[in-house]
Amino acid sequence: MRTIGYIIQKEFIQIFRDKTMLPIIIIMPFVQLIVLVYAATFEMKQIDMVVVDQDLSTTSRQLISKFQGSPFFVLEGNTFSMDEAEDMIKSDKADIVMVIPNDFQKKLMSGETSAIQLIVNAINATAAGLTNAYSSYVIADFNKNILTENINFIQPIQTRSIDVSYSYWYNPELNYKIYMLPGILVILVTIIGAFLAALNIVREKEMGTIEQINVTPIQKYQFITGKLLPFWIIAMAEFAFGLTLGKLLFDIPIVGNLGLLFGFAGVYLLVALSLGLLISTMASNQQQVMFIMFFFLLTFILMSGIFTPVESMPDWAQKVNIINPFAYFMRVIRMVLLKGSGFSDISYEFYSLLIYASLIFSLAVWRYRKTA
Amino acid sequence: MTDKPIIKVVNLVKKFGNFVANDHLNFNVYEGEIFGFLGANGAGKTTAIRILCGLSHPTSGELEVAGFDVYKQSEQIKKNIGYMSQKFSLYENLTLRENIRFYAGIYGLSKKEINIRMDNLLENLHIGHLRDQLIGSLPLGWKQKLAFSVAIFHQPKIVFLDEPTGGVDPITRRQFWDMIYQAAKDGITIFVTTHYMDEAEYCDRVSIMVDGRIEALDSPAGLKQHYHAENMDEVFLKLARAS
Numbered sequence: 001m002r003t004i005g006y007i008i009q010k011e012f013i014q015i016f017r018d019k020t021m022l023p024i025i026i027i028m029p030f031v032q033l034i035v036l037v038y039a040a041t042f043e044m045k046q047i048d049m050v051v052v053d054q055d056l057s058t059t060s061r062q063l064i065s066k067f068q069g070s071p072f073f074v075l076e077g078n079t080f081s082m083d084e085a086e087d088m089i090k091s092d093k094a095d096i097v098m099v100i101p102n103d104f105q106k107k108l109m110s111g112e113t114s115a116i117q118l119i120v121n122a123i124n125a126t127a128a129g130l131t132n133a134y135s136s137y138v139i140a141d142f143n144k145n146i147l148t149e150n151i152n153f154i155q156p157i158q159t160r161s162i163d164v165s166y167s168y169w170y171n172p173e174l175n176y177k178i179y180m181l182p183g184i185l186v187i188l189v190t191i192i193g194a195f196l197a198a199l200n201i202v203r204e205k206e207m208g209t210i211e212q213i214n215v216t217p218i219q220k221y222q223f224i225t226g227k228l229l230p231f232w233i234i235a236m237a238e239f240a241f242g243l244t245l246g247k248l249l250f251d252i253p254i255v256g257n258l259g260l261l262f263g264f265a266g267v268y269l270l271v272a273l274s275l276g277l278l279i280s281t282m283a284s285n286q287q288q289v290m291f292i293m294f295f296f297l298l299t300f301i302l303m304s305g306i307f308t309p310v311e312s313m314p315d316w317a318q319k320v321n322i323i324n325p326f327a328y329f330m331r332v333i334r335m336v337l338l339k340g341s342g343f344s345d346i347s348y349e350f351y352s353l354l355i356y357a358s359l360i361f362s363l364a365v366w367r368y369r370k371t372a
Numbered sequence: 373m374t375d376k377p378i379i380k381v382v383n384l385v386k387k388f389g390n391f392v393a394n395d396h397l398n399f400n401v402y403e404g405e406i407f408g409f410l411g412a413n414g415a416g417k418t419t420a421i422r423i424l425c426g427l428s429h430p431t432s433g434e435l436e437v438a439g440f441d442v443y444k445q446s447e448q449i450k451k452n453i454g455y456m457s458q459k460f461s462l463y464e465n466l467t468l469r470e471n472i473r474f475y476a477g478i479y480g481l482s483k484k485e486i487n488i489r490m491d492n493l494l495e496n497l498h499i500g501h502l503r504d505q506l507i508g509s510l511p512l513g514w515k516q517k518l519a520f521s522v523a524i525f526h527q528p529k530i531v532f533l534d535e536p537t538g539g540v541d542p543i544t545r546r547q548f549w550d551m552i553y554q555a556a557k558d559g560i561t562i563f564v565t566t567h568y569m570d571e572a573e574y575c576d577r578v579s580i581m582v583d584g585r586i587e588a589l590d591s592p593a594g595l596k597q598h599y600h601a602e603n604m605d606e607v608f609l610k611l612a613r614a615s
Contacts (some may be wrong), residue, residue, distance in 0.1 A: 006477030010466065017465055208459030215425050215455040216478045217447050369426055371446075 111112025193235030255340030408575030464508030
């Protein structure tokens with residue numbers, strides 16, 4: 001135990017003495033947290049629209065003003081030429097083109113159906129889907145009004161419809177920041193912790209100081225534990241700091257038990273840091289560590305479900321996520337913070353990570369060689 | 373120096389692929405002696421020293437260090453040896469005191485013991501003022517001397533020095549050897565590699581390695597007599613040219 005204590009003491013002295021590392025550890029994640037939470041949003045605020053109105057009737061103008069009245073649409077232009085409208089989509093000035101045919105009003109008045117054409121820029125499929133949904137909603141609303149007015153002419157009957165009312169649980173205002181912040185926090189503490197740990201051992205290899213340690217009777221588990229704990233403590237502190245910031249700046253709800261969350265974070269970080277140390281024991285220089293870490297982090301983060309729900313990923317991807325520590329924590333942090341899930345709700349994830357942690361840690365200890 | 377061997381090496385072979393770095397080495401090192409391990413760059417000195425320290429595995433051969441078997445008891449050996457590598461190996465961003473505390477702590481010395489020995493060390497070397505200086509800010513000569521002091525801080529039976537005086541001036545080298553003599557007087561067996569032939573004269577016995585083999589092993593006086601040479605430089609050149 002004392003041996004481990006001496007390593008931890010030494011690591012902390014070195015970390016806090018390094019005048020370039022300290023700001024990186026403390027300031028960088030919080031700048032990222034603030035910037036990313038504001039930037040990484042799927043909310044549609046401004047859909048640029050071009051109208052090709054070939055009818056120029058009262059009805060067509062009503063439809064257009066309906067769109068103008070919506071908070072999501074901005075009328076960027078009004079033209080008669082399809083070519084011009086297409087050019088605007090190509091040059092990214094418009095996201096959607098609405099083409100109203102010249103017999104639009106006539107057909108509607110005589111009780112026939114008229115078709116309008118919507119051309120949506122679908123480079124970003126998600127955004128296109130939302131654009132489509134929003135405009136369909138506007139048009140359907142318009143449709144209903146037309147129908148009611150016309151019908152009222154002839155005979156007053158009541159249009160019956162099913163009124164759907166929504167209640168959004170756990171995030172009633174559909175606030176995207178509340179959803180994103182926990183996920184981004186997970187990424188930040190992992191990157192800081194795992195990179196610090198991974199670069200540490202390999203730097204001792206590059207400096208040659210590891211030889212001096214390898215001729216001592218130190219035991220392998222002592223060495224790895226001594227290298228893991230300092231960065232674990234830093235990552236946990238970082239996590240606490242990030243949550244506080246989230247509460248103060250974004251007022252994220254903390255519905256569940258904080259002790260439970262920190263307990264889970266602790267086990268999760270054991271996995272992440274052990275993984276970093278394992279890579280570090282295998283690599284021979286910092287460059288190798290950077291590339292291998294980059295490979296794992298990027299893959300794990302994108303598959304973790306931070307942006308896209310894991311449930312909608314293909315089957316094989318969901319299976320791969322069994323070895324993705326991010327996926328476990330990403331799910332659990334949102335469950336505990338937003339839903340207030342208790343231990344029984346997350347026990348599967350907890351025990352899985354516990355097994356994972358002991359596996360990777362043992363692997364790192366085994367892979368650390370005192371002989372070259 | 374006694375006639376009790378503290379290092380026994382029988383037929384040590386180390387191969388890297390087809391390259392034979394150590395070709396059937398045989399020698400004993402006796403308790404309390406200063407054993408010089410000489411050879412040109414690439415002769416295989418560092419390879420042998422790393423094997424004896426348990427940093428590398430031999431391909432074949434029987435080896436015993438401080439009474440322990442190199443294959444089976446390498447951790448026991450590590451408790452009883454000190455090592456100073458070619459690469460300077462104290463932490464540059466730690467102070468002298470922090471470096472000593474760290475290494476001594478790993479060797480399991482008690483806090484009290486560490487403090488007593490540290491005070492003695494600082495006093496003997498008259499370097500009380502360097503105590504809280506970062507190692508990185510010290511001149512190379514001092515770094516080497518301090519690395520040696522740290523290597524023997526836990527009072528090992530044997531200390532392995534791999535070209536400890538590389539790149540330092542003659543005066544510092546002389547001081548360094550004074551420290552080695554002092555350590556030998558305190559009962560530590562010294563195993564030192566060098567390619568400075570004047571340093572070979574300071575050793576009790578020297579072995580000269582050429583291309584992975586030990587070509588000669590005797591006291592400096594004995595070697596000079598056998599090869600009809602004025603000094604160790606000539607002995608070495610005669611051996612190296614013969615190969």
